[in-house]
Amino acid sequence: VATVEQVRQALAGVQDPELKRNLVELGMVHDLDVRGGAVHFTLALTILACPLRDKIIAEARAAVLSLEGVETVEVALREMSQEERQAVLPKEEGGAAARLNHIGRVLAVMSGKGGVGKSLVAGLLAVALRREGYTVGILDADITGPSIPRLFFDQVPPLRNTPLGILPAESRTGIKVMSINLLLPREDEAVIWRGPLIGRAIQQFWDDVLWGDLDMLVVDLPPGTSDASLTVMQSLPVGGVLLVTSPQGLAAMVVRKAARMVQQMGGRMLGVIENMSYALCPDGVTRLEVFGPSHTQEIAIEVGVPLLGQLPLDPRIAITCDAGQIEDYPAAEFVPIARRVAETAGLRPAGILEALTHRR
Amino acid sequence: VATVEQVRQALAGVQDPELKRNLVELGMVHDLDVRGGAVHFTLALTILACPLRDKIIAEARAAVLSLEGVETVEVALREMSQEERQAVLPKEEGGAAARLNHIGRVLAVMSGKGGVGKSLVAGLLAVALRREGYTVGILDADITGPSIPRLFFDQVPPLRNTPLGILPAESRTGIKVMSINLLLPREDEAVIWRGPLIGRAIQQFWDDVLWGDLDMLVVDLPPGTSDASLTVMQSLPVGGVLLVTSPQGLAAMVVRKAARMVQQMGGRMLGVIENMSYALCPDGVTRLEVFGPSHTQEIAIEVGVPLLGQLPLDPRIAITCDAGQIEDYPAAEFVPIARRVAETAGLRPAGILEALTHRR
Numbered sequence: 001v002a003t004v005e006q007v008r009q010a011l012a013g014v015q016d017p018e019l020k021r022n023l024v025e026l027g028m029v030h031d032l033d034v035r036g037g038a039v040h041f042t043l044a045l046t047i048l049a050c051p052l053r054d055k056i057i058a059e060a061r062a063a064v065l066s067l068e069g070v071e072t073v074e075v076a077l078r079e080m081s082q083e084e085r086q087a088v089l090p091k092e093e094g095g096a097a098a099r100l101n102h103i104g105r106v107l108a109v110m111s112g113k114g115g116v117g118k119s120l121v122a123g124l125l126a127v128a129l130r131r132e133g134y135t136v137g138i139l140d141a142d143i144t145g146p147s148i149p150r151l152f153f154d155q156v157p158p159l160r161n162t163p164l165g166i167l168p169a170e171s172r173t174g175i176k177v178m179s180i181n182l183l184l185p186r187e188d189e190a191v192i193w194r195g196p197l198i199g200r201a202i203q204q205f206w207d208d209v210l211w212g213d214l215d216m217l218v219v220d221l222p223p224g225t226s227d228a229s230l231t232v233m234q235s236l237p238v239g240g241v242l243l244v245t246s247p248q249g250l251a252a253m254v255v256r257k258a259a260r261m262v263q264q265m266g267g268r269m270l271g272v273i274e275n276m277s278y279a280l281c282p283d284g285v286t287r288l289e290v291f292g293p294s295h296t297q298e299i300a301i302e303v304g305v306p307l308l309g310q311l312p313l314d315p316r317i318a319i320t321c322d323a324g325q326i327e328d329y330p331a332a333e334f335v336p337i338a339r340r341v342a343e344t345a346g347l348r349p350a351g352i353l354e355a356l357t358h359r360r
Numbered sequence: 361v362a363t364v365e366q367v368r369q370a371l372a373g374v375q376d377p378e379l380k381r382n383l384v385e386l387g388m389v390h391d392l393d394v395r396g397g398a399v400h401f402t403l404a405l406t407i408l409a410c411p412l413r414d415k416i417i418a419e420a421r422a423a424v425l426s427l428e429g430v431e432t433v434e435v436a437l438r439e440m441s442q443e444e445r446q447a448v449l450p451k452e453e454g455g456a457a458a459r460l461n462h463i464g465r466v467l468a469v470m471s472g473k474g475g476v477g478k479s480l481v482a483g484l485l486a487v488a489l490r491r492e493g494y495t496v497g498i499l500d501a502d503i504t505g506p507s508i509p510r511l512f513f514d515q516v517p518p519l520r521n522t523p524l525g526i527l528p529a530e531s532r533t534g535i536k537v538m539s540i541n542l543l544l545p546r547e548d549e550a551v552i553w554r555g556p557l558i559g560r561a562i563q564q565f566w567d568d569v570l571w572g573d574l575d576m577l578v579v580d581l582p583p584g585t586s587d588a589s590l591t592v593m594q595s596l597p598v599g600g601v602l603l604v605t606s607p608q609g610l611a612a613m614v615v616r617k618a619a620r621m622v623q624q625m626g627g628r629m630l631g632v633i634e635n636m637s638y639a640l641c642p643d644g645v646t647r648l649e650v651f652g653p654s655h656t657q658e659i660a661i662e663v664g665v666p667l668l669g670q671l672p673l674d675p676r677i678a679i680t681c682d683a684g685q686i687e688d689y690p691a692a693e694f695v696p697i698a699r700r701v702a703e704t705a706g707l708r709p710a711g712i713l714e715a716l717t718h719r720r
Contacts, residue, residue, distance in 0.1 A: 112504070112505055112550075113474060113475060113505050114473060114474005114475040114476075114505070114582075114583040115473060115474040115475010115476055115583075115606070115611075116474075116475055119610075143586075144472070144583075144584035144585045144586050144617070145472055145473050145474070145583055145584055145585075145614045145617070147610055147614070150609075150610050150613060151610075187613055188613050188616035188617050188620065189617065189620065190472075190585050190617040190618070190620040190621040190624065191585060191617070192585045192586075192589075192590060192621050192624065192625075193585075193586055194555045194556075194559075194586060194587050194590060195554045195555020195556065195558070195586060195587050196554075196555065198555070198586055199554075222474075222583070222584060223474040223475075223504075223505055223582070223583045223584070224504035224505055224582060224583070224584070225504045225505075225550050225551060225552050225553075226503075226504050226552075226553055226554060226555060226558055226586075226587070227554050227555050227586070227587075229552075230552060230554060246475070247678075248678045248681075248682060249510075249678075249682035250479075250507055250510050250511075250678075250681060250682055251475075253510060253547055253548050254505045254507070256548035257504070257505065257548050257549065257550040257551070258550070260548065260549065260550040261550040261552050264550065264552065265552075279639055279648050279650045281641040281642070281643075281646065281648065282641070282646060282648075283641075286641060286642060288639050288641065288642075288648065288675070289675055290639045290650060290673045290675055290678075291675065291678045292675050292678035292679045292682060293679075295682075313650045315648070315649055315650055315651065315652050318607075318608045318609075318610075318650075318651045318652035319652040319653075321608075321610060322608060322609035322610055322652060322655075
């Protein structure tokens with residue numbers, strides 16, 4: 001039969017992955033009780049919503065169970081008090097959340113030009129990947145014209161601030177969302193900030209948001225090649241850039257500017273998506289090229305990336321998105337695009353089990 | 361009969377309105393010759409394209425003609441040499457152009473959201489006012505995604521740099537245009553600048569461009585409420601703001617942010633224009649509301665400004681604009697809008713004679 005001291009020793013062999021110290025030293029182990037082969041203790045976590053919680057518990061259980069004579073391990077959880085937490089957390093808390101997060105891939109959606117459907121593509125991509133079973137987040141890097149919350153929420157959900165960072169909002173299907181509009185008193189409040197503040201806000205969305213474990217974080221960039229795009233490309237580990245354009249030659253010209261920026265900054269472009277390619281007349285057949293004939297294949301060739309797909313201008317998209325119900329939009333035409341992006345970005349295929357588990 | 365000295369005295373009574381010193385003192389009068397009632401002299405101008413040239417000549421002629429015995433005055437013109445100019449111009453040349461310009465009204469076209477048609481509205485407004493006989497300029501304040509040159513020029517015209525400032529490009533019908541894209545080696549060159557540089561570029565478009573005499577300068581703002589919009593609203597004498605939106609609720613939300621910015625900065629909103637309200641099917645009757653039903657009347661009421669008009673989504677606009685021929689687009693639906701803007705902005709009505717003179 002194991003002694004209390006042996007169990008404590010075993011737990012002292014388990015590290016908090018973020019704080020890099022063992023559980024005993026961190027004062028996380030309480031109420032340790034050993035009755036025959038049954039071990040019980042309480043783990044005081046810095047924060048109950050800690051994304052690494054399950055990992056810590058699993059390791060603690062395994063360590064104790066490896067002791068001879070231990071048959072069962074019961075772990076109760078509680079949150080540390082403010083004082084306990086202050087004693088444990090490093091003085092410099094900046095970026096604490098970032099160290100806790102595990103983000104597989106960061107993909108930036110960019111166009112240079114506004115109004116071509118960056119946010120729509122970012123949203124549809126997140127929805128499609130989520131449907132395939134991936135864990136997905138969207139970082140809305142458009143600080144002055146944020147669109148993402150409007151696509152996913154009918155009412156802006158309240159954000160929870162924790163000592164380790166801000167918990168992102170979660171959509172109905174479990175997509176994590178962070179946007180300046182979730183922090184404003186009203187969604188139409190103006191954010192009249194010069195560049196340095198814009199850059200700092202985006203940096204905080206990376207450093208101070210508890211994204212947790214994500215297969216992919218989609219970053220929705222604002223138009224332009226100024227502060228927001230610069231900060232994202234310089235400070236975030238962007239693994240790929242998706243370009244969005246409309247058929248117009250004018251849009252094509254500005255999108256080429258964006259492509260040049262990515263090239264100059266050593267980024268990797270995964271492909272181009274054309275939005276608003278045509279509208280369908282009520283007869284269901286006649287296609288209206290409302291922005292004129294497409295120039296996108298030319299850009300794709302010039303820039304040297306594949307044209308991943310063309311999306312129609314469907315009034316139902318606008319209506320669904322305006323109502324915060326992008327997750328209800330079937331977007332059949334987006335499924336192959338999302339699969340190709342997942343493949344190009346090197347996402348491991350999500351299993352059916354994961355797909356089922358992640359659905360709510 | 362007047363003596364050479366009397367003529368020189370008369371010319372010493374004429375001031376250069378910009379340099380605030382008289383023509384003789386400035387060394388502008390040369391080759392002075394008096395034969396009976398016929399006076400001849402050469403005026404050396406700091407720059408031949410000087411916007412105040414005609415004013416200076418007229419005043420000089422009048423001064424000399426007022427002398428007894430003078431019957432005719434012949435004025436030849438030449439440009440000062442580099443040395444002459446350096447001796448005359450003030451050391452601090454920054455803003456020299458701004459002091460030479462006479463700009464009646466500055467009107468900013470803003471939307472907050474990208475891709476709703478700010479540049480198109482700015483362009484159509486300039487074209488319509490020009491057709492009515494006004495002198496018009498467009499300052500393209502979108503530094504990272506400039507659209508204006510593409511609308512007006514098939515090929516980007518070379519800019520002329522003068523010691524007093526940069527001469528803006530002139531469109532076929534005489535609209536003066538300044539845009540970062542006129543200064544780049546290629547129109548798709550990326551301008552990867554952070555906010556302070558963006559602001560400085562716009563400031564220079566105001567300070568260092570020889571706009572000359574304009575009834576109205578239309579400022580095409582980029583999306584967002586960051587550096588560009590801030591600099592324009594804080595540093596330029598903006599007399600009115602025109603809001604542009606699309607029917608989408610999402611656009612409406614972002615446009616409300618822009619309206620709040622204008623309110624917070626004490627600006628004056630002249631009205632809202634809705635773009636891309638509907639597309640017309642080939643049957644010429646069926647209207648497709650490609651962005652869903654309009655939310656613009658609600659914004660107009662909420663913000664307290666008139667809805668000045670709704671523009672259709674016409675593929676010919678995209679095609680005409682992509683070809684640099686916006687001045688050929690009839691835009692009949694824009695005529696009443698432009699007249700209303702001119703009236704609200706307090707432009708004096710342009711006479712028929714002016715309208716005829718200004719056309720080329």
